[in-house]
Amino acid sequence: MSTKPTVATIWLQGCSGCHISLLDLHEGLVDLLGAVDLVAMPLADVKTIPRVDIGIVEGAVANDENLEALEHLRAQCTTLVALGTCACYGGLPSLRNLHRVEDVLRCGYVETASTVDGAVPIHAELPHLLPTVRAVHQVVKVDAMIPGCPPESRTIAEALGALLAGQLPKRHTHNLCVECDRHKDALLKPTRDFVTQDVCAPNELEHIDPDKCFLEQGVMCLGPATAAGCGGRCLLGNMPCRGCMGPTPGALEQGAKMVSALSSILPAGGLMFMEDVVGSGYRYCMATSIIPEALGEEA
């Protein structure tokens, strides 16, 4: 009988991108599969998850089926890992928390431009949407988080390596700006000469200086409110950070952290935030912001 650690994975409300990132380990998968017994995953037709050492969950908790699957995995595993920003912070699916369930269903099944005589499907066997989408740790105890949308394959491999060695994966406590090597000279000086009334989308600028901080160029970048650890993937492609790693550990919420950062470069910072409040602070973490708490109390 094998003595290797056993692993089971599930996906809830997400896009499967986190599992794809796991598969993107390519030949690294051979090492991983040599080190563990992968007893259940969504790509395998396993009806009941047995007792396992490590449970990995991708996606947020959006409906009663998700809830049941998560509670079952939690009961069956010793260590539960939230994989990806949907699982860690609610991610993109939790933008649904800005709307009432009945409005979401009507929008999806009745009001789309291509729908004729649409109706919201009702059947006892269909999953029911929960009033709000929740991150995994808001429902059950989570032992480790691997944020990212999706997390990089090497990050997943490092985290699993740590878990197999009996340690918890390291979390970056600093923000992305700390490891961003773009010049931020003006941002750090008392002068605010660079601050203008103009707020630009990257595609509106004829030229984006690849060596200069986006905020200094009038482009919103969520680096100050976003946990480091992705290697600045978007910045390397000369695109600003959208915050997919979620907030730094200990931050009240990503949006509030961004408001705090932008308040030091008023008025441009305020204009940037107001241009797209959700996209500027809550795109990936609505479930864990203080806003859905307020919505939940109303519901």
Ligand code: SF4
């Ligand atoms: S974190 Fe991103 S990649 Fe992973 S399931 Fe959610 S949307 Fe998909």
Ligand code: SF4
């Ligand atoms: S705001 Fe963006 S571009 Fe500027 S230093 Fe931070 S991560 Fe780099």
Ligand code: SF4
């Ligand atoms: S730069 Fe920002 S949006 Fe891009 S991968 Fe990193 S955390 Fe995500």
